[in-house]
Amino acid sequence: MTRVDWQQEAEKRKDELLAAVREFLQIKSVLDPTTARDGAPFGEGIRQALDYVLTVCKEAGMTVKDVGGYAAHAELGEGEELIGILSHVDVVPEGDGWSSPPYAAEIVDGKIVARGAIDDKGPTMAAIFAAKIVKELGLPLSKRVRLIFGTDEESNWRCVRTYFQTEEMPTMGFSPDADFPLIYAEKGLTDLMLTQTAAAYAAQQITPVDRPDARLLTLSAGLRMNMVPDKAEAVLEPLSMTGQELAERFGAYVREMGLSGAADVRGGQVHVQMEGVSVHAMNPSLGVNAGTELLHFLAGLTLDERGQQFARFADRYFHRQHDGKAIGIACDDKEMGPLTLNTGIIRYEADGDAVFGVNIRYPHSQPFERWKAILEQRLAEAAFSLAVVEHLEPHRVDPQHPLITTLQRVYTEQTGQEAEIIAIGGATYGRSLDVGVAFGPLFPGRPDSAHQRDEHILVDDLIKATAIYAQAIYELAK
Ligand SMILES: [Zn+2]
Incomplete structure (x- = not known):
């Protein structure tokens, strides 16, 4: 058989591809429960977008x-x-501040600018045209190829969960919804709620604290486990220290640590506020956790029994402990990197629950059951219990698997670049496939505009991705 020039085949279809991509991007396919109905569980816009791709495929x-x-x-x-x-x-919703309308899909300076251009409607159409190329060339295939279109990736993945309840799981595959060259390994992800109820606290034998400086009434930091909290506040009732003394001590702590925060005395109570720097839980050490920085201050005071146990427990195990070392679950994996721990939510009510919401991302060499048991043991020391809110196992395809070696070879042939394979701490859509990897569409060195204003894909990159996907489909299914 003569050699196929995949790039040329993609370029031949450029006008047709651009017209289809633009029309597809002009459908506002944002989750809209108000127009949900039977057959359109996520609303009319998403339904229309699904109909559009099915028409092109038909x-x-x-x-x-x-x-x-x-x-x-x-x-x-x-x-x-x-x-x-x-x-x-x-x-995702378009947000504000666009320099061209988010659903006009205009081509500006060689880029298609639209919500969904890179995530994930541009690459979806590239994959469809890749399959079209293979079909139109009449190349013989010994396997079936299925383009699967999800509809709820940006929210809760109810699409793939429902779909795979009845539909066949592919032998192997890829998802064009992340980065080139190829993501083959993703850490396990957990959201855990660590709770000490008032009753569990009371059941412990706690030594009374002599002349405490203050009583901790409430503390609150963070809204989401997968973000580092940038705000924390606590309310203290002065006991052997005066409100003014507590406020001054906090002011001195903030200055000494180079943090930002304020304290004021109101109605006989001291209100303290701490500010931090919010970053994603994937790299918690890049942020400043307002909650644990505040708890570090509180741990240096003599507090009432429960407040003191809470502050010192948090200080010991969570303050600047982004790798879980103090709590005994640290692990550095050559391939997937270290376990990371983010204390994203902290709540304390003197007469209610004390809660830590933590997001832990772990490499496959440190199994969940193993580190969870260690964590539970430590938590029991202070009468905290653990509830698993969310858990995704680590996902990994063997680097020697033909899926990976084939995609690497295709990428190198089409780009002339080496296809380094990547392990990450986040989750890509690729993990919905039992044997699945993320493969494009963002090329190395390109700024990632997904979920941002002026989201775009370069026309040349779209064509290149189409060529890569076409060869990939052929090589995997021939
Ligand atoms: Zn996406």
Whole structure:
């Protein structure tokens, strides 16, 4: 067989591809529960976007199936095995401040600017055109190829969860919803609630504290486990120290530590506020946790029994403990990197619950059950119990797997660049496939505009991605 010039095949279809991508991007496919109905569980916009891709696929001669509007697929090829390409047609809300209208999909300076251009409607259309190229060239395939279109990636992944309840899991596949060259390993992700109820506290044998400086009444920091809290506040009742003394001591602490915060005395109580720097929980050490910085101050005071136990427990195990070392769960993995711990939510009520909401991301060499047992043991020391709010196992495909070696070879052939494979701390859509990796569409060195104003994809990159996906489909399914 003569060698296919995939880049040229993609370029031949450039006008057609751009017209389809733009029309697709002009459909505002944001989650809209107000227009949800049977067959459109996430609203009319997403339903229309799904119909649009199915029409393009049908016209290209693929067989299509709609799974209740939760997801749909288009298929080509024949054979026992199934190759999956998973993308999504939903987008996040556009927000403000765009320099061209977010659903006009104008081409400005060689870029298509629109909500969804890079995440994930541009790459979805690139994958469809890649499949079209393979089909139009009449290349023989020994496997089936399924383009799977999700509809709820930006919210709760209810799309893939529902879809795979009834539909076949591909033998292997990729998702064009992250970065090139290829993401093959993703850490395990957990959200844990650590709670000490008033009753659990009272059941302990706690030595009374002699002449405490103050009583901790409430403390609150953070709203989400996957972010470092940038604000914390606590209310203290002065006991052997005066309100003024407590406020001054806090002021001195803030200055000494180079932090920012304020304290004031109101109605016989001291209100303290701490400010930090919020970053994503993937790299908590890059931020400043307002909550644990405040608790570090409180741990230096003599507080009432419960307040003191809470502050000192937090100080010992969570203050600047982004790797879980003090609590005994640290682990550095050569391949996936270290375990990370973020204390994203902190709540304390003197007569109610004391709570830490933590987000822990862990490499596959440190199994969940192993570190969870250590954590539970430490928590029991202060009568905290652990509840798993969310848990995604680590996801990894063996670097020697033909899926990876094939995609690496294709990437190198199409770009002339080495295809380094990447392990990350986040979760990509690729993990929805049992044997799945993330493969593009963002090329190395390109700024990531996903979820931001003026989201865009370079037209040249879109064409390049189409060529890469076309060869990938062919090589995986031939
Ligand atoms: Zn996405």
